[in-house]
Amino acid sequence: MGSFSFTDISVSAIACAVPDTVVSVDSYNQKFDRKIIERYRDEFGINVKRVSSVLQTASDLACEAAALVIGRKDIEKEEIGAVVFLTKTQDYRSPATAAVIQHRLNLPTDIIAYDIIIGGSGFGYGIQTVCSVLSSIPKRYALLLIGDTNSKQVSPMCEYSIAAGDAASCILLEKSEKVDNISVRSFSDSLYISDIIHKKGAFRYDPVISESEIGNQKACINDLIVNPDSVSKYASGFVADHLKDFIDGKNFNYLAIQQESNAISENLSKKLDLDKSKVISNIGKYGNVSGASIPLLICDILSGLKGEISIITCSFGEGFSSSFTHFSVNAGDLFPVIETNSYFQYGEVSHKF
């Protein structure tokens, strides 16, 4: 939605949670050809990732991250006016998962709560949306939660399952006295809608998926289909061009690029002639965790630092869509990544209500 600049809101804290189960890329060697494994390890840069249990959902991880932020920042819950959950792996078809999160976190009922369905580009989209909402309400805080259990969305028969990791994050947005705290720019390019798509299981009646459309991914027809080459082309073309414009004239300490693959990050860095010491990466530890990628990268690499740091983020994903943000944050408010196997036991719902 073009350019945004929020002069009265800051990123106050970020926390992330991942499942405690670690899966190695090499564990896929019984399922896929050696060359495929090598591609994901060498070109994508993935060594291990985190995978949730059957009972653990994205909101379980998001709640852990949010609880940590609320506790560590000693937040008065009555001052939280919005909880927005960005996900493509909701708990239920209805109601919105954000409403359940409101209950689980014991947040006030005087609150805006809904889900936004978006994956890879979610960080920038979420920042611009939740900052806009927070600007319009008489509350001090808003919670932007971003999370997905990608491992449940990609067929185990599909090679992209090697990359799909699970994670969630909580970004605390707070009204502040700072000047020009957050700038955002976002884009949508729907021409490539079919290059990251999950048709089955939704409500377009009986979708007809052609052989040419799925190519060699026939085994994935009922699940998320990703065309990594098309994503790479989008990142090195459209995203690179607009990131260059966004970065121009901005001072920053670190650049956090969507952890889609090391090859994409390196290509972007090279094309924009970036100082490599500023470009942070952690895909080797977590794989592609879609919307939570940027906050997970920031917490994983930058927590433990001291003082105010300035960060530019570049996220992109399905649609295609992309978004860039620039903000500063106190490094002491970036919390170490939580590892958890917890889940919402009361969330199991059936006709035995």
Place this chain on the structure above:
Amino acid sequence: MLESSIYNVEIDGIAVAVPVQPIELTSFYDIFGEEGVSSFTEMTGIKTIYRARKEQAASDFAIVAAKKIIAEKNINIKDIGLLIFVTQKPDFRVPSTAFAIHKALGLSDECACFDLNLACSGFLFGLHCAMSSLSCSGFKYALVLTGDTSVRTLSPFDKTMIMLFGDGGTASLISKTQNPTRTSFSFKTDGNRFKSIITPAGAYRNTGLPLERTAWDDGITRSDYDTHMKGMEVFNFSISDVPKLIKSHMELLNTTPESYDYFALHQANLYMLKQIARKLKIPTEKIPISLEKYGNNSSNSIPLVISDNLAGIDKTARFMMCGFGAGLSWASCDITINMKNVFSIIHTDEHYNN
């Protein structure tokens, strides 16, 4: 109650699209019996509903409505900076259906788009999201679309649900204005009652449940993939929490029912609407009704009831709107709309397979 006021942004157009063929509730006599259907109609006020054709998705109706607005208002689509599609019946699991709509409408790559997942309260939360975002942006316009094909998660054996819900989609054009406008919202969310209206299976919790429909304790045959409503809980919510919110909102604004031309309420059920009117002392003629023809249309309800009853009248009207439903989630909105920008309901069998 959480109040939010947004200035110098207004609803500049409303269009609505629904399926072509009406279904008379009398056609359910074979399944539920004449007495069962008649008592249902008496309670809910519903006589017909419109159902999407098999090949039609919720987005198809929203696209038709959006095209109508873009054409009628003769706007440059490059000036549209945001498209929000409020739905619980998306075309795909990934990406947001908003991208398919973005493509169908030929919007620019600077137009952000996403789906917002809420049910019957969704129009007002989506409207607020769009208005607050537009206020912070350099763009002229935003589109708030709603769409639902509720029938796709209903058991055909569930009398309380299958005759209640109709399908359709709406589009509302939001624009910046130099006029000194104030739109005031109030919001509530109570996830403690998330099981009151729920579609338990089909997403990412409660996975692997059987698809087969079986008889539940209430005697109705359904599966966990079907939407289920706890009738008494929802009834109590609708006739207590909902009027309480509207009352609090009016008190905050220092208004009374006389301050408004119309109360555009979510079309849940006629009996509930009468109870809300009684509690708030709202004259019934100020509450337009579309239940009789279109049933409960989920997030479409508010634009639909306005379009059905008030399209094109020569008046600038002040509304108190209220949406309420699954979550539980409810919201009200004090807003003024120039009714010449509200277009008549379109009936369509179009669908966009691309």
